[in-house]
Amino acid sequence: MSSKKIVFLTIEGKSLGFYFLLGVFALMVLAGLGASYYMEHHGHVVTGMNNQIVWGMPHVFAVFLIVAASGALNVASISSAFGKVAYKPLARLSALLAITLLVGGLVVLVLDLGRPDRLIVAMTRYNFKSIFAWNIYLYIGFIGVVAAYLWMMFEQRMNRFTSAVGTFAFVWRFILTTGTGSIFGFIVARQAYDAALLAPTFVIMSLSFGTAVFILMLHFIYSMTGRELGDLLVGRLRNLLSIFVAAVFYMTLIFHLTNLYGTQHHGVERFLLLEGGVFTQVFWIGQIGIGTLAPLALFWLPGINKSRGSILLGSLMVVIGGLSQIFVIIIGAQAYPLTLFPGKTVSSSFFDGAINTYSPSLPEWVLGISGFGIALLATLIAIRVLPFLPQRLADAQTES
Numbered sequence: 001m002s003s004k005k006i007v008f009l010t011i012e013g014k015s016l017g018f019y020f021l022l023g024v025f026a027l028m029v030l031a032g033l034g035a036s037y038y039m040e041h042h043g044h045v046v047t048g049m050n051n052q053i054v055w056g057m058p059h060v061f062a063v064f065l066i067v068a069a070s071g072a073l074n075v076a077s078i079s080s081a082f083g084k085v086a087y088k089p090l091a092r093l094s095a096l097l098a099i100t101l102l103v104g105g106l107v108v109l110v111l112d113l114g115r116p117d118r119l120i121v122a123m124t125r126y127n128f129k130s131i132f133a134w135n136i137y138l139y140i141g142f143i144g145v146v147a148a149y150l151w152m153m154f155e156q157r158m159n160r161f162t163s164a165v166g167t168f169a170f171v172w173r174f175i176l177t178t179g180t181g182s183i184f185g186f187i188v189a190r191q192a193y194d195a196a197l198l199a200p201t202f203v204i205m206s207l208s209f210g211t212a213v214f215i216l217m218l219h220f221i222y223s224m225t226g227r228e229l230g231d232l233l234v235g236r237l238r239n240l241l242s243i244f245v246a247a248v249f250y251m252t253l254i255f256h257l258t259n260l261y262g263t264q265h266h267g268v269e270r271f272l273l274l275e276g277g278v279f280t281q282v283f284w285i286g287q288i289g290i291g292t293l294a295p296l297a298l299f300w301l302p303g304i305n306k307s308r309g310s311i312l313l314g315s316l317m318v319v320i321g322g323l324s325q326i327f328v329i330i331i332g333a334q335a336y337p338l339t340l341f342p343g344k345t346v347s348s349s350f351f352d353g354a355i356n357t358y359s360p361s362l363p364e365w366v367l368g369i370s371g372f373g374i375a376l377l378a379t380l381i382a383i384r385v386l387p388f389l390p391q392r393l394a395d396a397q398t399e400s
Contacts, residue, residue: 006089008387011225018224018380025377032370035363036111047364052356053334058112060326061368064209065105065375066139066180067202068322070173071210071244073098073146075237077173080149080166086233089390090218091166095150096379096388097214098173099143104375106139108367131183138176145169154386177206184329191268192333197258201251205322208244211237212318217379219312221389228392231308238311242299245318249292252325268336271355272328279332282324291321331358 011018039046049056076094079087110116126133149169152162181202187193215237222229256273259265272279298314299305335356383389 007391008092008389009391010385010387011221011383011389013380013384018384021224022377022380025373025380028370028373029377032108032111032367032373035366035370036116038363039112039367040116047361048359049364050356050358053331053358055330055334056112056358057327057331057360057364058108058368059330060323061371062105062109062112063180063330064323064326065101065108065371067177067206067326068209068213069098069100069102069105069206070142070177070180071206071208072101072214073169073173074207074210074240075214076149076166077170080163081170083163086236089393090214090233092150092153092388093218093221093383094214095146095153095169096382097217097375098146098210100375100378100382101210101213102139102143103378104371104373107374108371111367131179131186135176135179135183138172138179142169142172142176145172173206174203177203184333190333190336190338191265192272192329192336195255195258197251197255198329201248201255204244204247204251205325208241208248208318209322211241211244212315212322215241215315216312216319219308221379221383222393225389227389228394230394231306233393234308234311235306238299238305238314241315241318242296245292245295245299248325249288249296252287268333271336272332276332276335279328279335283328283332286324287321287328290317291324295321334358 047056073094075087076091076098078084079091110119113119123136126136128134145165146169149162149165152158152165178199181199184190184193185195185198215234218237219229219234256269259269272283274280276283295314295317298310298317304310335358337355
């Protein structure tokens with residue numbers, strides 16, 4: 001498909017349904033702000049977090065959105081960095097979602113700190129021994145690089161630089177996701193973390209989560225605007241997503257087999273895989289069942305794999321499975337007690353050796369979900385103001 005055949009238009013945004021969706025997403029954002037204010041005013045005692053589990057449900061949503069943001073750029077990267085022309089019409093939307101998802105995740109992360117104003121300290125005083133300091137540069141830089149990438153696509157006289165800037169954005173997103181995974185991989189005190197495999201695992205997770213969110217948003221927007229979306233392009237995205245889901249499953253398998261090989265990790269593996277209660281259930285039912293096996297069946301079984309409904313259901317399951325995986329990684333790892341003295345039994349009045357419990361409160365859920373509201377609201381406003389979407393994505397155009 002040549003660029004001359006691609007006609008990008010803004011959406012009209014005059015229908016009652018459009019304003020209804022804007023209202024719903026705006027209410028989600030306001031609810032998140034209210035939840036953040038409630039937690040800041042009353043303190044984190046109103047949440048399920050405590051001295052042992054300091055990263056709760058808002059962190060699960062925030063990390064998912066940040067990881068998915070990197071993966072949402074995948075479609076644009078395929079067109080620019082790898083020269084796959086069929087994906088070029090979707091590059092603008094891909095880059096837009098990368099920015100809005102990241103902003104949604106970062107807002108939730110900041111509001112969950114309890115003192116958002118302390119972000120000023122984090123942005124002006126850097127401890128470069130901390131992976132968190134590195135990630136401030138990675139996140140802000142990612143937004144800047146992708147914004148420049150969008151400029152190259154929108155400005156006709158800058159189109160010749162699209163491939164170069166897109167390739168740079170492709171490299172940056174891999175570094176960003178590696179940094180996010182390294183946040184956990186560098187924490188040696190937690191036995192469920194402390195693994196170099198977490199960095200590449202997060203990279204693969206980003207490809208899976210981001211592609212699933214992109215498919216859902218693409219179908220949602222084109223259905224909302226009444227524009228034609230051909231099955232051929234959706235089928236290609238389905239094939240990509242199935243490969244990414246299988247790759248995440250492979251990395252998960254290798255991660256746990258590696259831990260099972262080392263005797264010092266047998267305890268935490270037994271906890272997560274067999275005896276962890278809700279964490280074990282979320283792992284097997286949410287991550288493996290709903291997030292891996294069921295989508296692969298929908299994507300691969302003849303007779304149903306070409307159905308638009310199966311593709312959308314599978315994508316939604318990947319999102320649910322992704323949230324489940326982040327939940328197990330972040331909260332499940334904190335629930336397992338710290339090993340202060342390897343090979344010794346430690347007992348005191350401060351929960352030493354005890355399994356930590358966590359039950360997320362309503363404000364935590366509301367704040368976390370509001371991250372999706374921020375991303376969706378920003379996306380709708382952007383496609384209303386600027387021509388991010390091709391007028392048509394028919395099969396005949398895709399094949400040409």
